[in-house]
Amino acid sequence: MTAPRYDVIGIGNAIVDVLARTEDDFLVRQRMPKGSMALIDEARAEAIYAAMGPAIEISGGSAANTVVGVASFGGHAGFFGKVKDDALGRVFAHDIRAAGVAFTSLPASSGPSTARSYILVTPDGERTMNTYLGAAQHLSSGDISEDAIAAASITYLEGYLWDPKNAKDAFLKAARIAHASKRSVALTLSDAFCVDRWRGEFLGLLRDGTVDLVFANERELHSLYQTADFATGVASLRKDVPLAVVTRSEKGAVIVSRDGTEVVPAFPVERVVDATGAGDLFAAGFLYGFARKLPHAISARLGALAAAEVISHIGARPERKLSDLARENGLPV
Amino acid sequence: MTAPRYDVIGIGNAIVDVLARTEDDFLVRQRMPKGSMALIDEARAEAIYAAMGPAIEISGGSAANTVVGVASFGGHAGFFGKVKDDALGRVFAHDIRAAGVAFTSLPASSGPSTARSYILVTPDGERTMNTYLGAAQHLSSGDISEDAIAAASITYLEGYLWDPKNAKDAFLKAARIAHASKRSVALTLSDAFCVDRWRGEFLGLLRDGTVDLVFANERELHSLYQTADFATGVASLRKDVPLAVVTRSEKGAVIVSRDGTEVVPAFPVERVVDATGAGDLFAAGFLYGFARKLPHAISARLGALAAAEVISHIGARPERKLSDLARENGLPV
Numbered sequence: 001m002t003a004p005r006y007d008v009i010g011i012g013n014a015i016v017d018v019l020a021r022t023e024d025d026f027l028v029r030q031r032m033p034k035g036s037m038a039l040i041d042e043a044r045a046e047a048i049y050a051a052m053g054p055a056i057e058i059s060g061g062s063a064a065n066t067v068v069g070v071a072s073f074g075g076h077a078g079f080f081g082k083v084k085d086d087a088l089g090r091v092f093a094h095d096i097r098a099a100g101v102a103f104t105s106l107p108a109s110s111g112p113s114t115a116r117s118y119i120l121v122t123p124d125g126e127r128t129m130n131t132y133l134g135a136a137q138h139l140s141s142g143d144i145s146e147d148a149i150a151a152a153s154i155t156y157l158e159g160y161l162w163d164p165k166n167a168k169d170a171f172l173k174a175a176r177i178a179h180a181s182k183r184s185v186a187l188t189l190s191d192a193f194c195v196d197r198w199r200g201e202f203l204g205l206l207r208d209g210t211v212d213l214v215f216a217n218e219r220e221l222h223s224l225y226q227t228a229d230f231a232t233g234v235a236s237l238r239k240d241v242p243l244a245v246v247t248r249s250e251k252g253a254v255i256v257s258r259d260g261t262e263v264v265p266a267f268p269v270e271r272v273v274d275a276t277g278a279g280d281l282f283a284a285g286f287l288y289g290f291a292r293k294l295p296h297a298i299s300a301r302l303g304a305l306a307a308a309e310v311i312s313h314i315g316a317r318p319e320r321k322l323s324d325l326a327r328e329n330g331l332p333v
Numbered sequence: 334m335t336a337p338r339y340d341v342i343g344i345g346n347a348i349v350d351v352l353a354r355t356e357d358d359f360l361v362r363q364r365m366p367k368g369s370m371a372l373i374d375e376a377r378a379e380a381i382y383a384a385m386g387p388a389i390e391i392s393g394g395s396a397a398n399t400v401v402g403v404a405s406f407g408g409h410a411g412f413f414g415k416v417k418d419d420a421l422g423r424v425f426a427h428d429i430r431a432a433g434v435a436f437t438s439l440p441a442s443s444g445p446s447t448a449r450s451y452i453l454v455t456p457d458g459e460r461t462m463n464t465y466l467g468a469a470q471h472l473s474s475g476d477i478s479e480d481a482i483a484a485a486s487i488t489y490l491e492g493y494l495w496d497p498k499n500a501k502d503a504f505l506k507a508a509r510i511a512h513a514s515k516r517s518v519a520l521t522l523s524d525a526f527c528v529d530r531w532r533g534e535f536l537g538l539l540r541d542g543t544v545d546l547v548f549a550n551e552r553e554l555h556s557l558y559q560t561a562d563f564a565t566g567v568a569s570l571r572k573d574v575p576l577a578v579v580t581r582s583e584k585g586a587v588i589v590s591r592d593g594t595e596v597v598p599a600f601p602v603e604r605v606v607d608a609t610g611a612g613d614l615f616a617a618g619f620l621y622g623f624a625r626k627l628p629h630a631i632s633a634r635l636g637a638l639a640a641a642e643v644i645s646h647i648g649a650r651p652e653r654k655l656s657d658l659a660r661e662n663g664l665p666v
Contacts, residue, residue, distance in 0.1 A: 020431075021652065054401075054428040054650060057390035068387075087420035087446075095387040098353075113420075314647070317387060319354065 004183070006102075006152035007075035007291035011144065011174055012063025013136040013160055013167075014081030014105070015115040016088045017276065017316065020055040022120040027128055034122065035219075037129040037191045039163060045132040048118045057088070058315045059095035060117060061136075062190060063158040065277050065316045069284025069306050071100040072322040073333055075291060078102035078152065080144055080170070084135040088114040099317065105143050108135050125272030125311065137164030141173045149174050150181040153291040154213075156283070159190030162198045175210050184290075187211040188283055192219040199224060206240040213243045213290070215283050221246050234261060245300060247282050253304060255296045264300035267308035267329075277316025281306035285322070294332060302331055337516070339435075339485035340408035340624035344477065344507055345396025346469040346493055346500075347414030347438070348448040349421045350609065352647060353388040355453040360461055367455065368552075370462040370524045372496060378465040381451045390421070391648045392428035393450060394469075395523060396491040398610050398649045402617025402639050404433040405655040406666055408624060411435035411485065413477055413503070417468040421447040432650065438476050441468050458605030458644065470497030474506045482507050483514040486624040487546075489616070492523030495531045508543050517623075520544040521616055525552040532557060539573040546623070547577045548616050554579050567594060578633060580615050586637060588629045597633035600641035600662075610649025614639035618655070627665060635664055 027034050030051065040048070049055075067077040079096055083089030085107040092114060096103045115136035120128045139161075149155055155178040161167040175185045187205065189195050195202060202224060205211050214237070216224065221233040237244045237256050244256040252265040282303035289299025305325060309318050326333040360367055363384065373381070382388075400410040412429055416422030418440040425447060429436045448469035453461045472494075482488055488511040494500040508518045520538065522528050528535060535557060538544050547570070549557065554566040570577045570589050577589040585598040615636035622632025638658060642651050659666040 049427060052431065054392065054431045055424075056648065057424060059387065091388075091390060094382060098385065098387045315389065 002151070004151055004153040005076065006078050006148065008067055008070045008154045008156050008287045009078040009080070009148055009152040010063035010067040010156045010158075011080045011161065011170060012158040013061050013115055013131075013133060014064060014083045014092050015061035015117050015131065015136060016092055017058050017060035017117050017119050018049070018055045019058060019119045019121060019274070019276070019314065020053045022053060022122060024122050026052075027120060027122065032120070032128050032130065034128050035126050036193050037131060037160070038193070040130045040132050042112070042132060044130070045116065045118065048130055052118065052120065056314070057091065058317070059092050060276070060316045062160060062188065062280050063156055064096055065280035066156060066284045066287065067101050068096060068099040068317050069281045069322060070288050072318045073285065073288040073302065073306075073326065074323040075288045078148055080105050080139065082108060082135050082139040082143060083114045084108045084111065086113050088116065089135065104145070108138060111135060111138060119276055121274050121276070121314070125275050127274060127276040133164060138166060139164065139170050140166040141169045144170050144174050146177050149177040150183070152178070152183060154184045154186050154287055156186045156287060158188050159194050159198070159202065162194070162201065172210070184212045185210065186213040186215070186287060188215040188279065189220040189224065192223040195220050195223040203240065211241060214241050215245050215247070215279065215286070217247045217279055245286055245303070247279060253282065253300050255300055257296070262297055264297055264304060267304050269308045269312055272311050274314045275311050277310040278307045280316060281310040281318065298332065302326060302333070305329055305331065335484075337484055337486040338409065339411050339481065341400055341403045341487045341489050341620045342411040342413070342481055342485040343396035343400040343489045344413045344494065344503060345491040346394050346448055346464075346466060347397060347416045347425050348394035348450050348464065348469060349425055350391050350393035350450050350452050350649060351382070351388045352391060352452045352454060352607070352609070353386045355386060355455060357455050359385070360453060360455065365453070365461050365463065367461050368459050369526050370464060370493070371526070373463045373465050375445070375465060377463070378449065378451065381463055385451060385453065389647070390424065391650070392425050393609070393649045395493060395521065395613050396489055397429055398613035399489060399617045399620065400434050401429060401432040401650050402614045402655060403621050405651045406618065406621040406635065406639075406659065407656040408621045411481055413438050413472070415441060415468050415472040415476060416447045417441045417444065419446050421449065422468065437478070441471060444468060444471060452609055454607050454609070454647070458608050460607060460609040466497060471499060472497065472503050473499040474502045477503050477507050479510050482510040483516070485511070485516060487517045487519050487620055489519045489620060491521050492527050492531070492535065495527070495534065505543070517545045518543065519546040519548070519620060521548040521612065522553040522557065525556040528553050528556040536573065545575055547574050548580070548612065548619070549577065550580045550612055578619055578636070580612060586615065586633050588633055590629070595630055597630055597637060600637050602641045602645055605644050607647045608644050610643040611640045613649060614643040614651065631665065635659060635666070638662055638664065
């Protein structure tokens with residue numbers, strides 16, 4: 001086993017966020033469950049865009065945000081995801097590369113356009129997402145470089161990838177390559193509604209050892225085990241996977257391993273401007289620490305720090321260099 | 334003369350801003366004069382984009398920002414400007430309409446793509462712009478609706494329009510229609526480098542009565558009269574145009590009329606995050622007040638308030654509803 005060239009390679013939906021502030025009653029009128037991520041078709045995308053207010057366009061995508069965070073900590077990161085060769089596809093490619101992430105996936109020259117997520121941010125900072133997957137859903141096994149995966153400490157997969165059929169195969173292929181090279185595979189459950197759609201298959205991935213490390217928030221944990229009791233959920237998770245981190249917003253994060261559980265506090269935030277990317281950036285800090293073999297509690301603090309940075313402004317990618325921020329807070333990077 | 338249907342109609346370059354944070358040394362390496370606006374061709378646009386960091390896309394354009402501000406104060410506003418029928422053109426059209434501005438200009442179906450301004454924001458909040466005019470420079474007289482101009486209290490023109498040849502004709506046609514309908518014509522000098530390019534013609538527009546109201550910042554004033562002395566510049570302006578407002582950043586604004594000069598203070602700002610749009614939004618407040626026949630000093634305070642709002646966040650369009658903000662600050666709207 002050679003030394004890894006990458007700390008983390010992410011595989012996920014390559015998405016440009018179209019982000020607008022809105023009032024709560026807009027969500028009610030549009031029948032959008034607050035805080036959820038819904039998949040939409042092109043017609044619905046057009047209708048939502050026509051109804052929503054002035055927006056900004058900013059590169060997003062859950063695993064893409066995470067690897068940008070890893071790079072901002074000073075880690076070596078790569079990404080596989082599918083865009084089309086159109087204006088938004090070029091925006092996505094520019095931004096992820098400019099953030100220092102290796103991104104070599106070829107854009108599609110035909111077919112649906114680059115994926116967009118229409119993100120409505122309410123005055124409380126909560127975000128409600130409607131995602132048109134477009135080109136992203138055509139990511140397939142052929143887009144995954146075996147060499148790159150074999151050279152990455154961690155391959156990180158987003159649960160959202162379980163929605164497009166081809167992406168599932170890419171996901172499983174990457175996991176096989178990673179394990180054949182004695183690397184780790186991490187998964188985020190992504191969204192409670194996503195867990196609802198794929199509960200059985202997600203549990204299978206945990207129980208059959210496809211996944212070594214799982215990220216979930218409280219709602220996703222409750223959805224996964226169909227329980228309203230946090231302790232029950234944690235106990236189940238502990239049996240199903242070697243390592244898990246459950247994030248609980250301002251209540252901090254719980255590290256769940258075979259050794260037991262450990263609670264790590266959140267970093268205080270003056271005002272939540274836009275919650276988009278909180279989970280993605282928590283994962284960035286934890287994965288960076290995990291790849292660098294830091295203690296789990298330190299890794300979780302790095303995650304909490306990155307999450308605090310990203311929710312204090314608009315957009316799901318860090319504005320500050322996270323390695324600087326970590327040093328200012330006495331954390332090792 | 335019938336009652337106006339619009340408070341302000343803006344005519345300007347329809348531009349999407351591509352905005353990134355940068356360090357000062359990037360400007361030095363790229364030989365960009367800090368705070369300036371340079372016109373660039375497509376090859377230079379590609380090169381700058383490749384070199385710059387992760388960005389956000391957000392609708393801009395000087396006069397477009399201004400009319401969005403007028404609408405946010407509760408005014409009736411319209412805009413004429415040229416985009417292409419491409420992804421960024423649709424973004425521009427969506428955002429200006431979603432802000433409540435009438436925008437009926439037909440997009441170009443062929444030719445260069447929608448205009449972009451690559452805006453580099455340094456840690457001090459100052460912005461340096463490189464603009465690829467693309468489709469915007471093909472705005473022509475045919476795009477200007479005579480009925481709309483005749484129905485607007487004020488037709489507002491940006492100095493940047495003097496760069497593309499066809500737009501000049503559109504500019505002059507609009508001014509003729511406005512005056513034939515006993516309406517006012519306002520002009521912003523836009524940028525000191527722009528004044529440098531067109532000094533003689535701008536002075537001509539003031540002295541021959543094409544323009545009734547002019548906006549300038551200190552640098553533009555100094556460039557227009559090629560003087561380093563503020564008082565000399567103001568005295569010259571007073572002879573050349575019935576009404577002018579000179580903005581001086583944190584030193585406030587000076588209203589220059591045949592009656593004399595009046596200084597109006599700036600609103601305090603905790604931290605300048607991004608100076609983009611400061612002048613555009615000052616003009617929005619002043620024009621709204623002018624159209625509603627408020628005293629000039631009140632109009633200038635509305636302008637100062639709008640400028641303070643827009644420099645406290647990223648992007649050149651207001652995030653707060655300016656009519657609410659005015660009421661909170663005891664100003665009439």
